[in-house]
Amino acid sequence: QLEHGCALHTAARGGLSSVSSQDVPAERPREVFHTSESDPAKHTEQHEGRLYNIPLEEVKAVFPHGLPYRFQQQIRTFNEARVMVRRPALELLACLKGSNLAHPAVRYVIYGERGTGKTMTLCHVVHYCSRQGWLVLHVPDAHLWVKNCKELLQSSYNKDRLDQPLQASVWLKNFKTSNERFLQEIKTQKKYMWGKQESTEEGRPLGEVVEQGLARVRSASDAVGVVLREIKQQSHRGSFRLLVAVDGVNALWGRTTLRKEDKSPVCPEELTLVHNLRKMVRNDWSGGAIVTTLSQTGSLFQPSSAYTPHELLGKEGFDALDPFVPIPVANYSPREFESCYGYYLERKWLQHEKAHTEDGKAELRFLSGSNPRQLDRLAGPL
């Protein structure tokens, strides 16, 4: 395994700029857990169970809003972003590489128990696509759009629907950070009116629509709708490839905790953002792929033991998303557990004396049940 690490290192040097492992290749079997292969395109089964590094500037550019909160804390503590290469991600990447872009977009649904790494798999795929130059439409958590919304405006575009200016503007800002260059290239194909005076002409770059949404917060949700529609129509042509990555897609078909002014509950269809996103997730366009994750943690009114697509999406969501490619994500395999444990040890995250012993490792494995989230929480106080 040591030779593998070194060979890939030399191979990667010829390829894209990869950040090499910081330490001097030392006596300790550090290379076993890490791979200096920083480009997800080159990840294969050999790299399974190993952690690869994403340079911090890339993290800021590609993931302004996608990573789980605990992972962001970890990045800040360790000063590097290390993502584990796992089998579901490799399968997805293989499917994406082999997919034919002329066909309608294939839908992938990543599902699994709580805390097994679905969001991280999604982020891995997003990183790959952004490296490949796709246009990435990343919705970090669709649940944020159906709960805890302070302001609901009635949409000017369609009287029945409700706008969410805050969430829409936040999303537009992050979208701008992640896809700067596309916003200059893509041009609008229609004229859009924002209220009585402002309008966007045909042929203007999409960046203007985004600016408009950010400047006029009231019409931010409509701006989002416009962006989504334009991108969908233009991906047919093949000038760019589109990846729609939605985390917590079961929020789009569940219930909301929001209420209208007359205290009647709001259905998800009545929210502009949700409505537009549903249109994106339908596979009536081609030239890209749709990767979604189911999430029970943020979901509303769902039992905590539910994790299959059928339970979490409900009948409506299942029918809407059908047909899709399910990708199950499981707890750590023994190999993955070893590499995660080795990483924590090496970064001196586990300070307890007993944690360094074999017994300590067995205890950690038992108590966490090889669940990534449990292991992370357990290793915190140690």
Add this chain to the structure above:
Amino acid sequence: TLRLICTTTAVQRKNVGASGPEKYTEAFIKKQIEEFNLGKRHLANMMGEDPETFTQEDIDRAIAYLFPSGLFDKQARPMMKHPTEVFPEQRKIQWGEDGRPFHFLFYTGKQSYYSLMHETYEKFLNVQKHQDQLIAQDLPLQKEKRNLAGSRWLTKIELEEMLLEKLSDDDYSRFIQLLQKLVALPCADIEENYIQKFCKEVPVQLQRVVIEPLQYDEQGVAFSTGEGKRKTARATAIVYDNGTGKITVNGTDILHYFPVLQDREQLLFPFQFLGRIGKHDMVCTVSGGGRSAQAGAIRLASAKALRSFVTEKEVEFMRQAGLLTVDPRVKERKKPGQEGPRRKFTWKKR
């Protein structure tokens, strides 16, 4: 001075016999015995058994049947026993009709204690004389040491019961020192009979419990079962050998059944103690109680099941660690006049 470190229930009992001179006269005791025998025959008649062959066990069973009681303290339940067991031994009157005491040491106050000390010292001198004789004859001294590990001296309370009079700590320690000096002499075997009166065997706890052997199922994998309980939860556990450390509770994984870390730590404890964390698989069923009670019950059941896989010494270690004892704590009952088992109502001055 000797200090009694480990206490048994014998120590906590009060010694009524040594408190003072007679409270019950001999005639009274005789009458009680007659009444007891008569009552025994009546009871046998009532139960339809033969009065001649009615033993004490039959009496106990009959009383438990006729007067059922749910009291926890066995001494508080109705019982019918021979008067000699009920009325503790009393010292008879120590002086005759003319007022002259029988024993020559009566006026010391602790006559039986001092007579005992005199006797023991006599034996001591005997042994020394015998030793001198052997040395004079140049014969080798016998050196068979008594096994002191499995026996202990009588406690102060037991000695008081034997002598029927009160002792002080000082007296007791002096007596034990004398006995030890006696035993230390090489030729003490002569007086073995006398010393045996003051010894008691300490039964090793472990020998009472039987450890079941391992059973083997179809694939040849060894397994063993155990049962455990805690509060109101009852659990059974089946521990298989050659495993990966996977544990299933009522058909679900422990991560799902016990989301709290504390419960999983309880399950981990027996395996961690023996150092066999990843080596055994376990399948358990549990019912009743709450989250903590179920975890404690499974812990006990798994520890009991692991006994069959492990050497006797390790079983002793487990017992001392408290892994094999049933936790006797249950919810205490609420008493009338109080708000809870211990909490009283708020006290108002007026």
